[in-house]
Amino acid sequence: MRSKLPNTGTTIFTVMSRMAQEYGAINLSQGFPDFDCPQPLRERVSHYLNDRRNQYPPMTGIPELRQQIAIKVRDYYGFAADMDQEVTVTSGATEALFDAIQATVAPGDEVIVFDPAYDSYEPAVTLAGGRTVHIPLQLPDFSIDWSQVKDRLSPRTRLIIINTPHNPSGAVMSREDMDTLATLTRDRDILVLSDEVYEHMVFDGGIHESVLRHPELRERSFAVFSFGKTYHATGWKLAYCVTPPALTTEFRKVHQFVTFTSPSFIQYALADFMRDCPEHARELPLFYQEKRDTFVQLMTGSRFQLTPSRGTYFQLVDYGNISRLPDAEFANWLTREVGVAAIPLSPFYEKAPESTLIRFCFCKDDSTLQAATKLLRAL
Numbered sequence: 001m002r003s004k005l006p007n008t009g010t011t012i013f014t015v016m017s018r019m020a021q022e023y024g025a026i027n028l029s030q031g032f033p034d035f036d037c038p039q040p041l042r043e044r045v046s047h048y049l050n051d052r053r054n055q056y057p058p059m060t061g062i063p064e065l066r067q068q069i070a071i072k073v074r075d076y077y078g079f080a081a082d083m084d085q086e087v088t089v090t091s092g093a094t095e096a097l098f099d100a101i102q103a104t105v106a107p108g109d110e111v112i113v114f115d116p117a118y119d120s121y122e123p124a125v126t127l128a129g130g131r132t133v134h135i136p137l138q139l140p141d142f143s144i145d146w147s148q149v150k151d152r153l154s155p156r157t158r159l160i161i162i163n164t165p166h167n168p169s170g171a172v173m174s175r176e177d178m179d180t181l182a183t184l185t186r187d188r189d190i191l192v193l194s195d196e197v198y199e200h201m202v203f204d205g206g207i208h209e210s211v212l213r214h215p216e217l218r219e220r221s222f223a224v225f226s227f228g229k230t231y232h233a234t235g236w237k238l239a240y241c242v243t244p245p246a247l248t249t250e251f252r253k254v255h256q257f258v259t260f261t262s263p264s265f266i267q268y269a270l271a272d273f274m275r276d277c278p279e280h281a282r283e284l285p286l287f288y289q290e291k292r293d294t295f296v297q298l299m300t301g302s303r304f305q306l307t308p309s310r311g312t313y314f315q316l317v318d319y320g321n322i323s324r325l326p327d328a329e330f331a332n333w334l335t336r337e338v339g340v341a342a343i344p345l346s347p348f349y350e351k352a353p354e355s356t357l358i359r360f361c362f363c364k365d366d367s368t369l370q371a372a373t374k375l376l377r378a379l
């Protein structure tokens with residue numbers, strides 16, 4: 001059969017988690033917590049499930065949840081979003097990213113992504129008939145080379161996809177980055193898709209530079225956020241997109257035919273929890289900073305070299321002192337022979353550089369991190 005995605009295999013997250021399970025390895029590959037989400041939130045979910053909230057909620061998301069999202073966006077980013085015209089609830093950030101791409105990219109359009117790029121972007125662009133233009137982030141700090149961006153802009157450029165805090169590197173974009181992006185896209189027919197699912201995981205006193213903070217950029221941006229990351233509930237697949245009214249109209253034309261809506265009882269529960277427990281999100285940067293520090297400290301004395309993680313719940317490590325295997329082979333070996341699963345970086349590149357970096361996920365109980373690092377320190 002003819003494939004519309006001939007170059008796409010099974011996502012590396014599924015491949016590595018499956019391998020971890022097969023070999024009984026500690027799974028620091030796919031990003032998900034192994035601790036539970038807050039008890040009051042689970043209590044609300046079960047309350048609304050038993051309250052028979054079983055039928056289709058509104059296509060755009062329930063008003064109670066969109067209202068809480070608008071309040072959050074105002075409190076964090078100083079932007080008074082219109083909950084009816086600028087906020088849409090989706091089934092995961094994956095859906096929001098897909099919807100935004102299908103809504104804006106036409107055959108022949110070019111979309112700029114920065115490698116290593118999250119693996120759902122390019123297939124969505126390809127399905128829309130667009131062409132993905134890959135620009136590598138600069139090593140060692142994974143910063144954006146804006147002069148290269150300027151050179152690669154063309155009359156066909158329709159969308160630039162950014163991701164801050166950045167998966168897999170843990171880099172975060174600065175205010176200057178945002179200003180440069182605004183300047184480069186000014187007076188051109190270019191939109192921005194800003195993947196901000198790790199918004200509450202910025203460390204060491206840094207702030208998250210959402211496009212929503214930037215009055216000029218937010219006029220031409222889709223900002224995408226995920227409840228899965230913030231509330232330790234990746235399996236619920238609930239997220240949202242904030243974008244101006246004209247873009248929301250186009251976004252919803254796609255959303256209504258991709259999923260139409262998202263699970264009702266979880267939306268009610270999230271609305272209550274956002275209203276009643278705003279401290280959960282406020283405490284998240286410190287919570288994850290401590291996890292990062294625990295992991296870094298536990299890795300002291302190992303032969304891995306750690307690159308600074310300034311955000312997300314990921315840590316890159318260089319295994320060059322241990323092996324010269326290519327990263328995918330090293331990650332497979334580590335899973336099978338050592339018992340710790342990791343994510344190689346090469347699947348996120350069009351042309352992977354010569355490097356010996358893999359990604360570990362540290363959103364785990366301390367006991368899991370202790371057990372994994374004991375094995376890693378022995379290498």
Ligand code: PMP
Binds near residue numbers: 095167197227237238
């Ligand atoms: N973007 C990035 C950068 C991610 O790491 C993830 C996480 N899995 C997603 C999007 C998708 O988020 P969700 O699980 O809400 O679909």
Ligand code: GLN
Binds near residue numbers: 013029167
């Ligand atoms: N975003 C998660 C990660 O980076 C995985 C998401 C998925 O498995 N689809 O590990």
